[in-house]
Amino acid sequence: MSINKYEVFLKVVELGSLTRAADVLGFTQSGISHTISSLEMEFGFTLLIRNRSGVKLTVNGEQVLHPIREILKWNEQLKQEVADIHGLEVGTITIGTFTSVSVHWLPDMIKQFRKEYPYIEFKLMEGGYLEIEQWLEAGVIDCGFISLPTREKFEVIPLKKDRMLAIVAKDHPLSSAPHFPLAQLAHEDFIMPKTGSDYDVRRVLEKARIKPNIKFSAGDDYAIIAMVEKGLGISILPELVLARQNHQVVMLELEERSFRSLGIAVHSMKHASPAAKRFLKHVEGWRGA
Numbered sequence: 030m031s032i033n034k035y036e037v038f039l040k041v042v043e044l045g046s047l048t049r050a051a052d053v054l055g056f057t058q059s060g061i062s063h064t065i066s067s068l069e070m071e072f073g074f075t076l077l078i079r080n081r082s083g084v085k086l087t088v089n090g091e092q093v094l095h096p097i098r099e100i101l102k103w104n105e106q107l108k109q110e111v112a113d114i115h116g117l118e119v120g121t122i123t124i125g126t127f128t129s130v131s132v133h134w135l136p137d138m139i140k141q142f143r144k145e146y147p148y149i150e151f152k153l154m155e156g157g158y159l160e161i162e163q164w165l166e167a168g169v170i171d172c173g174f175i176s177l178p179t180r181e182k183f184e185v186i187p188l189k190k191d192r193m194l195a196i197v198a199k200d201h202p203l204s205s206a207p208h209f210p211l212a213q214l215a216h217e218d219f220i221m222p223k224t225g226s227d228y229d230v231r232r233v234l235e236k237a238r239i240k241p242n243i244k245f246s247a248g249d250d251y252a253i254i255a256m257v258e259k260g261l262g263i264s265i266l267p268e269l270v271l272a273r274q275n276h277q278v279v280m281l282e283l284e285e286r287s288f289r290s291l292g293i294a295v296h297s298m299k300h301a302s303p304a305a306k307r308f309l310k311h312v313e314g315w316r317g318a
Contacts, residue, residue, distance in 0.1 A: 031071075032104055035097045037064045038076065042094065045083040098168050102302075109303040118145075120304030123152040125161035125173030127226070128250055129269040130291070134174075142311045149304045157225035157248075165296050171305040176229055177290040184298045186313050190288040192268040193233050195281045198260045209281040211237040218262035223248040229289040230265050237285065254278060 041050040041061065051058045069076050076090035086094065109120040126135060131153065139151055154170055161173040162180055179185060195209035203209060214234070219241035221227055226248065234241060244262050247253045250270045257264055258277045267289050271280055293312050295301050301309065 031068075032101065034064055034068045034071075035101055037061060038068055039094075039097060039101065041065060041077065041084060042086060042090075045085070047079070047084060095167060102168055106300075106302045113303045118304070118307065119148045120302060121150045121152060122172070122302075122304050122308050123154065123170045124308075125154050125156060125164045125170040127155060127157065127161070127174065129267060129272075130174045131155060133269055133272055138312060138315055141315070142308060145311075146304075146307060149307070157223065158228055159225035162294075165294060168296065171302060172293055172295045172309060175292060175294050177292050179292075179294055183294040183296060185292045185294045186309060187290060187292045188312070190290050193229060193265055193283060193287040193289060194268055194271065195263060195265050195283055196254065196257050196271070196276075196278045197263045197281065198257055199277060199279055200260070201263070201279065203281070204279040206281060208284050210284045211239055214239045214241045214263075216242070218242055218244040220245045220247060220253050220256050220262040220264040222246070222250070222253065222264075222266075229267060232289075233265055233283065233287045236287070 037050065037054065037056075040054055041047055044050050044053065047061045047065070048058050050056075051061045054061070056064075065077060072089075072093070074089045075087050076093070077084045078087055105121065112119045124135075135153070143149070154164060156164070158176050158179075161170070161175055162183075164170040165173050165183060166180070175183075175185070177185065177187065197204055197209075203213065211233075214237070221241070221243045222230055223246055245256060247256065250266060251274075253264050253266065254271070254274075254276050256262060265283070268280075269291075293309065295305065295309060298306070298309070
């Protein structure tokens with residue numbers, strides 16, 4: 030068994046390319062290919078299908094992916110436990126996050142954390158709520174920022190509530206209104222976040238029992254804002270997404286105030302790595318900052 034081979038295999042799967050994995054790991058492409066072939070010989074079956082567009086897992090490759098992730102996860106935890114015994118704070122924390130948290134929360138969180146633990150490294154994976162939950166479930170990440178409620182099996186540290194706001198173009202007839210009337214949503218072209226990132230907006234709509242006239246769906250919050258700026262429709266977004274940005278839109282409080290509840294989740298606090306536990310404790314303290 031070779032931990033290095035497993036690390037190479039996972040990096041190829043993550044990036045979907047032998048060439049990109051070689052660039053990231055500092056290997057030659059032939060070196061990466063040889064490592065994968067060696068692992069396939071060791072297992073006695075093919076792990077990856079190679080084609081012009083990259084690589085994809087075989088059925089057998091899919092079957093061993095999770096156990097390999099678990100081996101690497103526990104190997105990382107073992108290294109951190111040994112370092113902890115020696116009084117060292119080292120390791121890597123993989124965090125699932127989404128754009129607004131990555132921009133407005135994480136830089137300060139990590140900066141403050143690294144003052145105390147300068148040798149702990151971070152790997153950030155950006156996605157929607159659904160992806161982050163799936164990464165937690167599969168053990169791809171150590172912890173992840175999510176919108177509550179989430180899956181019952183996760184352990185969660187609640188953080189802060191974030192207002193949901195309507196956004197309209199500056200020349201919209203309601204741009205000077207004191208608040209946005211929810212009933213108006215049924216009569217406007219609406220821009221919806223993509224599936225997996227639309228939970229918070231759908232909660233507002235379902236609570237108000239309104240079916241919007243969805244004209245566009247976009248996967249990026251800032252693409253939605255740009256479309257609203259051009260008068261292509263209106264939308265509802267969390268306040269954190271809109272913070273400290275020079276957007277040419279008008280933000281309106283909803284007629285019935287609504288919030289998303291943000292938190293950070295871990296699959297199991299008991300089995301979290303020492304580095305992850307330290308970071309989660311730091312985030313819990315940051316909550317009250």
